[in-house]
Amino acid sequence: MAKVRVADIIQKFNLELVSGEEGIHRPITTSDISRPGLEMTGFFDYYPADRIQLLGMAEITFSQRLTSEERKQRMEKLCSDITPGIIISRDLPVPEELIEASEEYSIPVMKTPMKTTRFSSRLTNYLEYKLAPTTAVHGVLVDVYGVGVLITGSSGVGKSETALELVKRGHRLVADDCVEIVQQEEGSLIGHAPDLIEHLLEIRGLGIINVMTLFGAGAVRSHKRITMIASLELWDQHKHYDRLGLDEEKVKIIDTEITKITVPVRPGRNLAIIIEVAAMNYRLKNMGVNTAQQFTSKLANAIEEHSNHDHTQFN
Structure with a gap:
């Protein structure tokens, strides 16, 4: 049974669900969060698809500079089979191409008014606690x-x-x-x-x-x-x-x-x-x-002194 699902973080952080409602019961299996900056440029070789994807000011601003066709292609690649969900911070506008791809592949897209770094830190702490052994x-x-x-x-x-x-x-x-x-x-x-x-x-x-x-x-x-x-x-x-x-x-x-x-x-x-x-x-x-060690040291010293005393008397 999954410990955390997307629906749990929607409730916990009061997120606004924009699209992809069919996927809100997807399990979240790692506390790591991905900021897909390189992926926005088209580099998906090391895309950590199993993580929550967090898009901030940099990612959204860059996506606006792409052509509609490029944006559609990148957003579809972001929505992989194992991606639990995509969150947009700072209440930034959600690209239309992302909404379409999320509906097609049932990947929940959510929004939060919080700043990216602050939200990332709070979400990581929550997931680490929930997913801990x-x-x-x-x-x-x-x-x-x-x-x-x-x-x-x-x-x-x-x-x-x-x-x-x-x-x-x-x-x-x-x-x-x-x-x-x-x-x-x-x-x-x-x-x-x-x-x-x-x-x-x-x-x-x-x-x-x-x-x-x-x-x-x-x-x-x-x-x-x-x-x-x-x-x-x-x-x-x-x-x-x-x-x-x-x-x-x-x-x-x-x-x-x-x-x-x-x-x-x-x-x-x-x-x-x-x-x-x-x-x-x-x-x-x-x-x-450490009382036990102190006592042992004193005892060893006392034994040593006693043996030295006996040795002196004997001589």
Whole structure:
């Protein structure tokens, strides 16, 4: 199923549809936009036909200098089978030959009063967001001290209960149970909740609660960049857990690597506080303060001094 169709950008940017109405359901498959300047001169060897074609002052002014026959030929070539649509900026006049070709080949021709560069930038941003790679993850996303923490773990381990405790402590819920993730650019994952379950938390024994209704608008947010994963797992006494924090595990979501910590769950452990501290520690590391490394360095120095002291006494 196409993520974006021409009809979507007509609605989003309030474009005026001039001709080629039959083609408004054509899919847009790339966020790249083409300014067909060279094509207007007749050079179609590298014509990126699969892009939205944007005609500004330069293209329209040049087309007016062509003979009617040349203009007809160029406009027909612009309207290829895979061209999603043609947009004229600045409310410039649409060449009659373009209207005829668009009707013949069902290529929508649209107009906008916006300046070419500004419109091109806004349309590119919109298409990049809409066409970005997406995935969905089973987990809970919470904004903890400005750090987007994705809480994962098997069903029933206590993810939603931990999120509820975090909300009670003043942090903000983004999504529970299903987190939809968009990779807007390499290295940036944005998580949000599906519309159906936005602001809702499912707590076993209580059922579904509306966090915004219970705790107010300050307890929720619509989306958040994911920077850390906290994986909850039932305590396994035979497994070795990191006690210093030197081992930094990474998990790949789409094409982006995210720092992951594993939090063992057993009675008496306050998971919300552990996740709070993990988020603060993550921020400290980003500022260049790595407590685990500092401790290891001090320990190595102490061992070295002690061995030197013993060596001196022995001599």
